Amino acid sequence: MRAHPAGPLHGGMTPPPSVGLPPADLGALDPQVWPRSARRVDGELHLGGRPVTELARTHGTPLFVLDEGDFRSRAADFAAAFHGADVHYASKAFLCGQVARWIADDGLHLDACSGNELALALAAGFPAERIALHGNNKSLVELQLAVDAGIGHVVLDSFDEIDRLVPLAADRVAAGGAPVPVLVRTTVGIEAHTHEFIATAHEDQKFGFSLATGDALTAAVRVIREPALRLTGLHSHIGSQIFDSAGFEAAAHRVVGLLGQLRQATGEVLGELNLGGGFGIAYLPDDDPVGPGDVARRLRAVVAAECEALGLPVPRLAVEPGRAIAGPGTVTLYEIGTIKPVRLGSGGQGAPPVRNYVSVDGGMSDNIRTALYDAAYTCVLANRTSEAPPALCRVVGKHCESGDVLVRDLWLPADVQPGDLLAVAATGAYCWSMASNYNYLLKPPVVAVRDGVATEIVRRQTLADVFALDAVLADVPAPSPAIDQPAPEHPAGARS
Numbered sequence: 124m125r126a127h128p129a130g131p132l133h134g135g136m137t138p139p140p141s142v143g144l145p146p147a148d149l150g151a152l153d154p155q156v157w158p159r160s161a162r163r164v165d166g167e168l169h170l171g172g173r174p175v176t177e178l179a180r181t182h183g184t185p186l187f188v189l190d191e192g193d194f195r196s197r198a199a200d201f202a203a204a205f206h207g208a209d210v211h212y213a214s215k216a217f218l219c220g221q222v223a224r225w226i227a228d229d230g231l232h233l234d235a236c237s238g239n240e241l242a243l244a245l246a247a248g249f250p251a252e253r254i255a256l257h258g259n260n261k262s263l264v265e266l267q268l269a270v271d272a273g274i275g276h277v278v279l280d281s282f283d284e285i286d287r288l289v290p291l292a293a294d295r296v297a298a299g300g301a302p303v304p305v306l307v308r309t310t311v312g313i314e315a316h317t318h319e320f321i322a323t324a325h326e327d328q329k330f331g332f333s334l335a336t337g338d339a340l341t342a343a344v345r346v347i348r349e350p351a352l353r354l355t356g357l358h359s360h361i362g363s364q365i366f367d368s369a370g371f372e373a374a375a376h377r378v379v380g381l382l383g384q385l386r387q388a389t390g391e392v393l394g395e396l397n398l399g400g401g402f403g404i405a406y407l408p409d410d411d412p413v414g415p416g417d418v419a420r421r422l423r424a425v426v427a428a429e430c431e432a433l434g435l436p437v438p439r440l441a442v443e444p445g446r447a448i449a450g451p452g453t454v455t456l457y458e459i460g461t462i463k464p465v466r467l468g469s470g471g472q473g474a475p476p477v478r479n480y481v482s483v484d485g486g487m488s489d490n491i492r493t494a495l496y497d498a499a500y501t502c503v504l505a506n507r508t509s510e511a512p513p514a515l516c517r518v519v520g521k522h523c524e525s526g527d528v529l530v531r532d533l534w535l536p537a538d539v540q541p542g543d544l545l546a547v548a549a550t551g552a553y554c555w556s557m558a559s560n561y562n563y564l565l566k567p568p569v570v571a572v573r574d575g576v577a578t579e580i581v582r583r584q585t586l587a588d589v590f591a592l593d594a595v596l597a598d599v600p601a602p603s604p605a606i607d608q609p610a611p612e613h614p615a616g617a618r619s
């Protein structure tokens with residue numbers, strides 16, 4: 124459990140170590156962190172060729188601004204690096220109809236983690252044969268949808284799921300259809316995050332079949348012997364926000380070992396190896412993730428070497444990047460409401476340090492990651508630059524929760540004021556997709572920007588949408604304009 128970060132500082136006089144010294148330029152946009160199209164024009168942040176004040180005026184705040192060129196070029200970077208392999212976009216990072224179409228048009232595959240993600244992709248016209256369905260508790264209804272749609276793979280996660288899938292698959296075969304193609308998800312005993320990975324013998328978690336206990340081998344043998352299923356390969360996923368390929372290499376070593384055991388046990392040589400997602404991105408300027416080119420080179424090398432050692436043909440590789448495609452190209456725009464200076468100590472030399480609590484018009488309902496994982500983000504004053512000296516700040520949301528923090532510690536110009544716009548970088552993955560209606564805040568829209576054109580690809584939720592779910596309020600008109608809906612003359616545009 125992480126200690127409350129404010130605790131030890133209450134008696135101290137120095138800023139927290141995590142924030143470091145103020146950067147030379149508080150308005151700088153580090154290309155590692157900001158979308159590929161981000162630039163300042165006369166001090167104002169522009170994304171995809173559109174000024175943020177205009178985006179805020181038109182669409183309101185909070186607002187997710189997705190740089191389409193960034194998203195699609197990162198997808199293309201993975202496709203190029205893994206040429207001859209299959210790149211599955213992990214749609215849990217962020218999915219909507221438009222994203223499903225981009226991924227389909229750009230030739231990638233797609234992972235769904237629930238029947239509804241699958242249904243959304245199918246409804247958007249995504250080719251079923253390029254979809255894989257994950258999940259540790261797939262229902263009969265979800266499996267039936269996958270079987271009926273003819274998706275590329277069901278990624279089997281438990282013995283119960285095999286029991287559930289077999290009769291559905293058998294019905295399809297009896298009706299003249301093909302056996303259902305499946306992968307067996309193995310838990311390889313590697314846990315990787317950022318720079319470290321831990322290799323263990325056992326796994327104490329809900330996903331997959333354990334390699335260490337022999338369950339993975341048992342499951343794979345059982346599936347091979349099941350005529351209604353077609354085992355095409357093995358799957359493993361070892362973690363998230365991984366900066367180093369060593370964990371993937373260790374996982375590949377173990378899972379190729381299972382391919383060898385399977386050949387020995389059944390004579391069957393499987394042709395596919397899916398090594399999952401988890402490729403890290405830069406949330407802060409100091410973060411140094413490896414690029415897709417390096418990861419692809421190292422993974423190919425280790426799989427080839429392991430296969431050679433076992434005398435196995437090299438299987439077709441697949442990977443499942445989510446964050447590394449969706450994360451860096453999206454920025455969340457917020458409007459600052461309240462600014463509260465809070466003294467961190469008193470007495471001693473010089474002025475007591477102060478932290479400015481900068482409250483914005485969203486929070487943990489549109490980005491739960493800081494509260495949930497202690498995730499680190501950075502942000503800048505977006506509607507203008509400033510020559511004011513740096514002030515230690517914490518960007519917080521408007522929820523009734525003291526843990527409602529978006530950016531824990533950062534430096535902003537001391538003259539930030541209510542009505543200014545803040546842009547938080549790298550919010551494209553696991554923010555909108557994890558959004559909630561906590562405190563009945565409404566889910567923000569997503570606007571795609573490209574070459575000077577802004578297109579709302581997901582509209583803002585309305586209070587009427589929320590009332591419609593409520594047995595008592597379904598027929599009660601929602602207040603108009605709804606509280607926290609952008610007023611027609613949103614003040615953001617007036618600033619400069």
Ligand SMILES: Cc1ncc(COP(=O)(O)O)c(C=O)c1O
Binds near residue numbers: 216257362399444445
């Ligand atoms: C099986 C699987 N594949 C892919 C991913 C995508 O991970 P990331 O977005 O970190 O690339 C996840 C994320 O948890 C996952 O569980």
